Amino acid sequence: MMGTMNGLTRHQYKDIKIIARFTQVWCAGHQHSSRQPYPLPGGLHPVELCEECSRFVAYAIARRLHCPLEAEKPSCKNCRIHCYAPAQRELVKRIMAWSGRRMILRGRLDYLWHYLF
């Protein structure tokens, strides 16, 4: 068993942190309205999200926590099954690409570093 971080495995913790932060960049960057702190598991800092993005992150976290490949996979980005439904899968690709590009433009290479390695 891998080490845990407040009830999450290290890989769950990292994946949830990444998707939550990238979605926060997406949400703020698109000026979604009524953003509120959205609590995250594992002792992660809450992120500011609108209602729609909160629903998406809740979905992403639920999928991650019920991953059937937990023992074998290094992280979601290298997954062989892609458990998201088509609409959410399309959205996550858009969020990761858009927010990743924005982080590069803003010099937030620290986030990308954590995402890529």
Ligand SMILES: [Zn+2]
């Ligand atoms: Zn939003």
